[in-house]
Amino acid sequence: MKIGICSDHAGFEYKDRLKAHLESEGYEISDFGTHSTESMDYPDVAHPLAKAVEDGTVDLGIAMCGTGNGMAITLNKHQKIRAGLAWNTEIGELVKKHNNANILVMPARFIAFEEAVNITETWLNTAFEGGRHQKRIDKIPL
Ligand code: RB5
Numbered sequence: 077m078k079i080g081i082c083s084d085h086a087g088f089e090y091k092d093r094l095k096a097h098l099e100s101e102g103y104e105i106s107d108f109g110t111h112s113t114e115s116m117d118y119p120d121v122a123h124p125l126a127k128a129v130e131d132g133t134v135d136l137g138i139a140m141c142g143t144g145n146g147m148a149i150t151l152n153k154h155q156k157i158r159a160g161l162a163w164n165t166e167i168g169e170l171v172k173k174h175n176n177a178n179i180l181v182m183p184a185r186f187i188a189f190e191e192a193v194n195i196t197e198t199w200l201n202t203a204f205e206g207g208r209h210q211k212r213i214d215k216i217p218l
Contacts, residue, residue: 077200080134082108082121084147087140087184089113090192094138097193106134122150129178130156137179138196144183151179155217163187168195169202176204176213 079098083091088110095105108125110116118141128134137159139147144161151159160177162168163186171177180199182192204210 077136078104078106078134080106080108080125080128080137081139082110082125082137082147083140083184084110084118084121084142085113085115086142087182090140090182090184090189091138093189094140094192094196098196118146119150122147123154125179126151126154126157126159130154136200139179139181140184140192142183142185144181144186148181151181158213158216162195162199164191165194165198168198172199172202173205174209176209 081091081095095107099105106128109121122139125137125139129137139151139159141147148159148161151157157179158175158177159179159181160171160175161181162171163183168180171180180196182195
């Protein structure tokens with residue numbers, strides 16, 4: 077499984093640590109930046125990640141900024157993207173089970189790193205339920 081990952085400066089440290097963790101588990105990671113704690117604009121990395129998920133270059137995506145909202149708002153401009161914000165493992169589970177989020181978004185400034193790892197593992201290891209949730213997802217694109 078190939079996973080694309082991105083963050084702004086606020087999520088940079090968690091991104092790099094999470095990338096190393098996932099690589100140690102055997103995931104192939106494509107890093108879309110940012111590559112330092114220098115202040116930058118989250119759309120500059122969010123749009124390339126969204127395009128990579130949309131065209132199948134990566135299977136899934138993970139994005140982090142301070143609150144997660146800038147990333148989620150930007151990523152969800154893309155028609156094939158369902159970017160779901162999760163700040164605990166229960167939401168990490170539901171965002172896959174019910175929303176089939178193809179990009180997981182987390183608020184780096186508001187959760188511990190260990191929580192980010194647990195949310196990511198939960199989201200990766202949860203299956204989409206389909207059924208009534210598929211019908212709802214089919215109604216999202218404009
Ligand atoms: C950066 O200060 C912060 O605004 C950004 O990381 C994010 O929270 C935006 O939504």
